[in-house]
Each structure stands twice: as C-alpha cells, then as structure tokens.
Amino acid sequence: MSNFNGLSAPQNVEIVTTEVNVAPRSKRYSAAFKLRLIEEADRCQEPGELGALLRREGIFFSTLSDFRKQKARGAIDGKRSQTTPKQVAPPLVVKELAAAQREVRRLRRELDCATALLELQKKVSEILGLAMPPSE
Numbered sequence: 001m002s003n004f005n006g007l008s009a010p011q012n013v014e015i016v017t018t019e020v021n022v023a024p025r026s027k028r029y030s031a032a033f034k035l036r037l038i039e040e041a042d043r044c045q046e047p048g049e050l051g052a053l054l055r056r057e058g059i060f061f062s063t064l065s066d067f068r069k070q071k072a073r074g075a076i077d078g079k080r081s082q083t084t085p086k087q088v089a090p091p092l093v094v095k096e097l098a099a100a101q102r103e104v105r106r107l108r109r110e111l112d113c114a115t116a117l118l119e120l121q122k123k124v125s126e127i128l129g130l131a132m133p134p135s136e
Contacts, residue, residue: 029067031076034067034071035071037053037064041064
C-alpha cells in the first residue's frame with residue numbers, strides 16, 4: 001500500500017515570509033536626530049504620514065513621545081550630556097580590595113575560633129579547680 005494521496009507539492013516554490021523580526025536593542029540617539037525627528041513629526045498633517053515617518057526612521061511612537069518629553073523639560077539642547085561618566089576603578093585596585101576583604105574574613109574566623117578555645121580552657125580550669133595564672 002502506498003502513501004500517495006494524489007497531491008504533489010510544487011517543486012520550485014519560494015516561500016515568502018511577511019513576518020518582521022525586531023531584534024531587541026538599546027540605541028542612543030543624538031540630540032540633533034531627536035530635534036530633527038520632532039520637527040518632522042510636527043510637520044506631518046496627512047493621515048498615515050506620521051506612521052510612515054516612524055517606520056522610515058525605525059522607531060516607535062513611544063520613542064517619539066519620550067523625545068518630546070525630553071525636549072519639554074530641556075534635556076535636549078544639542079550640547080553634550082550634562083551627566084558625567086562613572087569613574088571606573090582600575091581592575092588591579094578592585095582585585096586587591098577583594099583579596100583584602102577575603103583576608104579580613106579569614107582572620108575574623110580564626111579570631112572567633114581562638115576566643116572560643118580560650119573560653120573553653122577557662123571553664124575546664126574552673127571545673128577542675130586549677131588556678132590559672134593571672135593575665136596581664
């Protein structure tokens with residue numbers, strides 16, 4: 001018995017996909033780009049014109065809204081950002097600090113152990129009635 005159902009698939013058919021793949025990415029836009037985009041968006045009058053602009057530039061409407069909010073509060077002025085970059089500690093300093101912290105933790109554990117042993121010696125001495133020499 002054969003598995004032939006009478007239908008055959010075309011041999012040279014190219015599959016066309018209409019799915020849009022949007023890769024998540026974080027993009028930084030220059031102040032000049034933001035100002036230009038806001039001005040272009042404000043000039044859009046016809047239905048669908050703003051949507052075409054946003055598709056052409058590859059941004060979402062919410063991004064345009066964020067640009068407008070930034071402009072309203074004066075964060076976009078075309079100059080350099082007013083924030084200062086974080087100072088990054090040199091890797092050697094970070095490694096030395098981590099090593100010092102590990103050493104401190106190790107020494108504290110040893111001190112706790114030595115203190116516990118001294119307390120045990122005192123209790124054993126009291127139980128057996130042995131006199132301990134006075135500590136200086």
